[in-house]
Amino acid sequence: MNQLTDQQLLREYAEQRSEAAFAELVRRHVDLVYSAAVRTVGNVHQAEDVTQSAFIALAKESPRLVDRPVLSGWLYSTAQHLAAKVVRSEVRRRAREQEASVMNKLLSAESEGLWENIA
Numbered sequence: 267m268n269q270l271t272d273q274q275l276l277r278e279y280a281e282q283r284s285e286a287a288f289a290e291l292v293r294r295h296v297d298l299v300y301s302a303a304v305r306t307v308g309n310v311h312q313a314e315d316v317t318q319s320a321f322i323a324l325a326k327e328s329p330r331l332v333d334r335p336v337l338s339g340w341l342y343s344t345a346q347h348l349a350a351k352v353v354r355s356e357v358r359r360r361a362r363e364q365e366a367s368v369m370n371k372l373l374s375a376e377s378e379g380l381w382e383n384i385a
Contacts (some may be wrong), residue, residue: 272337280328292321295338306349316352320345359372 270278270287272294278287286306289312296317303316323344 273332273334276328276337277332280332288325291324297339298338299341302345303349306346307352312352313349316345316349319348320372
C-alpha cells in the first residue's frame with residue numbers, strides 16, 4: 267500500500283471500498299488535516315472532530331475525487347472550511363447563551379419587583 271499514489275488508493279477505496287486503502291490515505295494525511303483544523307479552531311477536541319469530519323467527507327466524496335491530481339489540497343481546504351464552520355457555530359452559540367443569560371437576569375429582576383408590589 268505504501269508504494270501506491272493517493273489517486274490509486276482513492277480509486278481502490280471508491281471502487282472496492284478497501285478499508286486498507288482508506289486507512290493508508292488517513293495515515294498519510296491525518297497530520298495535515300489535524301494541523302489545519304487546530305490552527306483554525308484553537309481547541310484540540312474540536313480539531314479532532316473536524317479531522318474526523320474531513321475524512322468522513324473524503325469517504326463520501328471519493329468517487330468524485332478519484333481524478334483529482336492533488337488530494338492533500340482538497341483535504342486541507344475541506345478541513346479549513348469545516349473548522350471555520352465550527353468556529354462560526356461556537357460564536358453563535360455563545361451569543362445565544364449570553365442573550366439568554368441577560369434575558370433571565372431581566373426577567374428575574376422584573377418578577378422580584380412584581381412580587382414586592384403584590385406584597
